[in-house]
Amino acid sequence: MEKKVSFEDNLKRLGEIVSELEKGELPLEKSVELYSEGVKLSAACRKQLDEAQIKITEDNGSEK
Amino acid sequence: MPVITVSQINKYIGFVLKGDKNLRGIMIKGEISNFVDHYRSGHLYFTLKDSESAIRAVMFASAASRLKIELEDGMSVIVSGSVGVYEKTGEYQIYVNDVLPDGAGAASAALEQLKRKLAKEGIFDEAHKRPLPSLPKKIGVVTSLTGAAVRDVINVLTRRYPVCEVYAMNALVQGAGAPDSVCRGILRAESAGCDVIIVGRGGGSSEDLSAFNTEKVAYAVYNCKVPVISAVGHEVDFTVCDLAADLRAPTPSAAAELAAPSIESLYERIDMLEGRAGSSAMSAVKSCMERFSALDARLAAQSPENRFRVNKEKLANLEGRLKTAALRCIESRNAALERNIAGLEAMSPLKVLSRGYSLAYSGSELIKDSEKIQSGERIELRFAKGGASAEIIEKW
Secondary structure (H helix, E strand, O other): OOOOOOHHHHHHHHHHHHHHHHHOOOOHHHHHHHHHHHHHHHHHHHHHHHHOOOEEEEEOOOOO | OOOOOHHHHHHHHHHHHHHOHHHOOEEEEEEEEEEEEEOOOOEEEEEEEOOOOEEEEEEOHHHHOOOOOOOOOOOEEEEEEEEEEEOOOOEEEEEEEEEEEOOHHHHHHHHHHHHHHHHHOOOOOHHHOOOOOOOOOEEEEEEOOOOHHHHHHHHHHHHHOOOOEEEEEEOOOOOOOHHHHHHHHHHHHHHOOOOEEEEEOOOOOOOOOHHHHOHHHHHHHHHOOOOEEEEOOOOOOOOHHHHHOOEEOOOHHHHHHHHOOOHHHHHHHHHHHHHHHHHHHHHHHHHHHHHHHHHHHHHHHOOHHHHHHHHHHHHHHHHHHHHHHHHHHHHHHHHHHHHHHHHHHHHOHHHHHOOOOOEEEEOOEEOOOHHHOOOOOEEEEEOOOOEEEEEOOOOO
16 A cells, blocks of 8 residues: 655655755644654654665676 | 709798798787688788888787787787798798787877877766766666676675665676677666666776776766766776766775765764754744734733723722822912911011000001090000000190
């Protein structure tokens, strides 16, 4: 059900949320909503780093 | 004079040449041309020339099989061998034992020439150098998959940046086929969706780097749509691949470190971002609360209870002022009255009498003129204390 989002995209989104919050022009409800999304994202990012397993694809160069 | 045959004369010339020490075991420098690889026999035939002259050369299969380099036209070489005659055609030629590439001189001159050409074509321009992606998803490595370079890159990335995918693209890194193989590898890594590509090989300075000093590899790096890090593993001299790349690394391990951030810095970045999100959300809540309190206070000020209280205070204040004003008014009247009484007292006749004067009355009229009274008339005298009746005896 949950779509697999890459670490890079999660971190990028977290950065966007922080900039949005730091502008300080949001209605309170939206700030709180963004903040909780940010907390979820940072937890997801940490988990992705904790569980990261490098993926290696070998291409021996032969024509497909 | 005896007549001899063509065979005899050629045989004799061959004999003479063989006997000349100056033509045996010699080394000759020149450029290869008309190269023919006689596959069936394994013998190699070519012409060795310099700017003015040429000599035929043959290398028999037994010697050719020991050759470490591949001969081709245009190659500057030093051949070793002996001069002899091919009796069938009456041609003298050099019978080659070994061929060595001619010194670094020619090669490095050619390389300098290539560097100048590529520089002129803008392949090394700083303006073309692109920044590396800060968070690469897929890192391409174009190198020999049996070499140390790919293992080094994977080791570094496994430790430093395990969130990525490594696309290890096999390529020949030495030999005649290497330049094409490297070019193909770059294209393939690019179309596999890599967002940064490491091209290179490991090893020391003695290894052959010629594949990375070719025009086609320089162009493949330059034309690659994603940034390329060159890691040819050669400290002394930059290859054209290094110069054309967006970034140069001294070793494949160093290239891997440059390609990706460390996992520690990522954890730090997440903590920092979370902290900033928290404090700005808190300050948003705080500023809303402050705005609310300010409005709430203004609203409370407008409530009926508060207005009643304010009016009551105003009333009490006015009452107070009224009282003070009234008091001040009475006091000033009192003072005026006291001043008048004092003045009145100063004017009282009783005060004069007390100093020894007397008042004389004719009836009820105070006598101020002797003309108003007659001799023998009775008058009344009033003193400060008491009074008396008197009769006028004489007047004047």
